[in-house]
Every structure is written in structure tokens, then in C-alpha cells.
């Protein structure tokens with residue numbers, strides 16, 4: 641396997657190495673640092689009129705809430721809504737949303753695409769239909785810091801089946817999906833399993849194993865606690881753990897409790913406890929889904945609520961190094977090597 645390390649990968653690795661002993665390297669004035677694996681801010685700016693200037697209020701994410709939450713790195717997801725006309729998921733549309741993501745970074749001095757100070761930003765795709773027929777474009781997206789590729793959103797597409805689509809599936813990855821997943825790993829990026837069907841999960845896990853890559857589900861919780869198809873079974877959690885991967889805890893109430901009521905920070909912590917029991921302490925992370933039109937868990941309407949979540953995690957007995965691992969270090973471990981290319985398995 642040949643690898644060329646990107647400058648970005650090296651920089652992230654340095655951030656990770658410098659932070660091996662928490663709380664070293666955390667944001668100024670903070671006792672901890674946070675990585676959030678899934679935030680839908682570009683959707684708010686591109687489609688819902690939110691100002692890219694985060695010093696202004698307008699959505700879950702603001703400069704003040706990022707600072708108050710001690711956020712160190714955030715993965716901004718690039719999401720194309722259904723029902724777009726005339727060309728629902730065109731490449732042009734995706735590139736326009738990516739440009740919006742980059743414009744958000746440019747508009748806010750706190751944000752940076754070069755890790756080291758401020759809040760580092762990388763991008764993910766939430767659904768890859770727009771590039772389903774163009775896996776050759778993946779390396780150019782990786783160059784622009786798109787490091788995680790979710791295959792689907794709420795509907796089956798040309799690559800894979802979705803966990804949320806009521807129509808009968810086709811059994812996981814399509815042949816184009818298999819080629820796409822290969823291309824993602826070849827480009828040094830990772831597949832995001834959140835939203836994939838159980839069958840697609842199995843198919844991606846098989847290919848990731850061949851490449852020796854960690855499995856990632858950026859915003860999904862435990863199905864054993866809340867039986868929602870967007871959540872992960874214990875068997876899936878064990879598969880992720882054995883790959884060295886991570887699961888990001890989401891703050892969306894329906895993934896946290898099944899009675900349609902608003903969830904609490906205690907319930908997020910309960911899911912964290914379960915994930916840690918099944919996977920061990922090195923595989924749990926945060927993937928809030930803030931700005932994704934979620935039904936927020938109470939008190940977790942922004943990153944400012946992370947402090948309350950930490951109190952809830954303390955009550956679950958999660959403290960010290962496992963706590964710092966959950967908040968930041970597990971995610972940095974998985975994200976740091978990304979962007980290095982390998983030409984073959």
C-alpha cells in the first residue's frame with residue numbers, strides 16, 4: 641500500500657498527538673476540547689437563508705456557541721434536500737453547497753481549514769448521489785477537505801439502500817456503490833454509515849475490512865435502547881469497534897427515546913454508556929446533528945449544552961480519560977490520517 645501524506649493529515653495528526661494527555665491542547669479557556677462529527681450548518685446557510693456570519697444568531701451554530709462548547713473541530717455536512725428542481729442532485733448543486741461551506745469558513749475568523757488554532761473544519765457528504773456516477777471526482781473533493789462520504793440520506797439511491805426508505809431495498813450496495821466505496825477508501829477518505837440500510841452496512845464493512853479502514857457512523861445511537869432504524873444494533877457496534885472506528889452520539893430526540901417526547905441530556909448519556917459497554921471507551925464520539933432541523937434533546941440546542949452533557953456523563957460514571965476520548969480524542973484518532981491516498985488495497 642503506497643501512501644502520500646497530506647499536509648492536512650499531518651497537521652491533524654499533530655493536533656491529536658499533542659492532545660494525548662487531556663486537557664493539553666484544548667481550546668483557550670477550556671477544560672476539554674470537543675469534536676463534532678455531524679453539523680448541518682451549510683444546509684442552513686445555502687437553503688434556509690442563515691447568514692454565513694456566525695457572529696449573528698440564526699441557527700443552532702454561532703461563534704459564541706462554538707466557543708462556549710469548547711469545540712475544536714467540526715465536520716460540516718453537505719446535504720442536498722430532496723425535491724430540488726430542476727436537477728435534484730446534480731454535481732453543480734453539490735459544488736455550490738461545498739462553496740457555501742468554504743464561504744462559511746472564510747466569513748468567520750474563528751474557523752479554519754488548516755488545523756492548529758481556532759475551530760478546524762472538514763466536510764462530509766450526507767448522501768453521495770450527486771457524484772454517484774463520478775467516483776473519479778472523489779480525490780478532488782478530498783483535496784477540498786471532504787473526508788467523510790455518506791452514501792445515502794432518507795431514500796435509496798444509485799449507490800445504496802437507505803435505512804429510512806419504506807420501499808423494498810435491493811440488498812445493500814449496488815455495483816456502482818461498491819465501486820464508489822472502493823474509490824472513497826482509495827482516495828484516503830472514509831464512508832459514513834449513518835443513514836445506510838443494515839444490508840448496506842454489511843457490504844461497506846466487508847470492503848472496509850479489505851482496505852483495513854475504520855468504520856464510522858457520524859450521527860447514530862444505540863438501537864438496543866431506542867429501536868429506531870437509524871440507530872445501530874449491538875452487532876453493528878461491535879463490528880465498528882473491531883475495525884477501530886467510531887460512532888457519533890446524535891442529539892435528535894427520536895433516536896434517544898421512542899415515545900415522541902423530548903429527550904434529555906441524561907438519555908444521551910445513557911446511550912453513551914451503552915455504546916461504551918458494547919464497544920469499549922475508544923469508539924464513542926459526538927455527532928450532534930445540530931442545524932439538521934432536529935428535535936433537540938433538552939439543553940442541547942447548541943454546543944453550549946455540552947457542559948450539561950458532561951455533567952450527565954459524569955452521572956453515568958464517565959469521567960477522566962474516557963470522557964476526553966468521547967468528547968474529542970477518539971474522533972481525532974480516526975480523522976487524523978485522512979487525506980492520505982493509497983493506490984491499492
Ligand SMILES: [Zn+2]
Pocket residue numbers: 766834835859929932
Ligand atoms: Zn443525517
